[in-house]
Amino acid sequence: GAVVSQHPSRVICKSGTSVKIECRSLDFQATTMFWYRQFPKQSLMLMATSNEGSKATYEQGVEKDKFLINHASLTLSTLTVTSAHPEDSSFYICSARDMGTDTQYFGPGTRLTVL
Amino acid sequence: QKEVEQDPGPLSVPEGAIVSLNCTYSNSAFQYFMWYRQYSRKGPELLMYTYSSGNKEDGRFTAQVDKSSKYISLFIRDSQPSDSATYLCAMSATGGSYIPTFGRGTSLIVHP
Numbered sequence: 001g002a003v004v005s006q007h008p009s010r011v012i013c014k015s016g017t018s019v020k021i022e023c024r025s026l027d028f029q030a031t032t033m034f035w036y037r038q039f040p041k042q043s044l045m046l047m048a049t050s051n052e053g054s055k056a057t058y059e060q061g062v063e064k065d066k067f068l069i070n071h072a073s074l075t076l077s078t079l080t081v082t083s084a085h086p087e088d089s090s091f092y093i094c095s096a097r098d099m100g101t102d103t104q105y106f107g108p109g110t111r112l113t114v115l
Numbered sequence: 116q117k118e119v120e121q122d123p124g125p126l127s128v129p130e131g132a133i134v135s136l137n138c139t140y141s142n143s144a145f146q147y148f149m150w151y152r153q154y155s156r157k158g159p160e161l162l163m164y165t166y167s168s169g170n171k172e173d174g175r176f177t178a179q180v181d182k183s184s185k186y187i188s189l190f191i192r193d194s195q196p197s198d199s200a201t202y203l204c205a206m207s208a209t210g211g212s213y214i215p216t217f218g219r220g221t222s223l224i225v226h227p
Contacts, residue, residue, distance in 0.1 A: 095158075
């Protein structure tokens, strides 16, 4: 199946710093990528939809100035958590839609811990 | 009422058992149904997807969709300890921007 990578897999940072997470589709092109957040034993919460070459669409309640998304190419989307606070600590997962098969593939996730 | 309902479990079964995982939904526009498996601290992995009512089989896994009842199931035959994970159902309406709605996941434990 198609492969989606995320980097870093784990990050620990101090409160007030910014963290960038990369999501790459390795063997297919993705005009659309999705960013999710998942708390322990909870389902995936869609944060935003990232479209290549245009602005991301954010879900209600998600601060676009705090969670900056850039989809610079057909294989790369980045999520930057700005001025991170402990309440931003979570598991962030991206997914990419394979244009050829119309199937969504997930990355392995990034665990963010803000001290 | 949530659009997609899924019992979080945990569901504990002995090795070799047949497992039945289920989701119900309320949005009749959903046409595209998926099952994902998620191991602890990992991203979800697509197991199966189907567009239509009926059964779809892939090895030990069978996905079943009943649109009239708005009910989908995933059956796992000859369950193994390695099947222990959280299983999430997801569904979406065809067309548009294809943003699936996920269930909260069912935790499955297969003990030797």
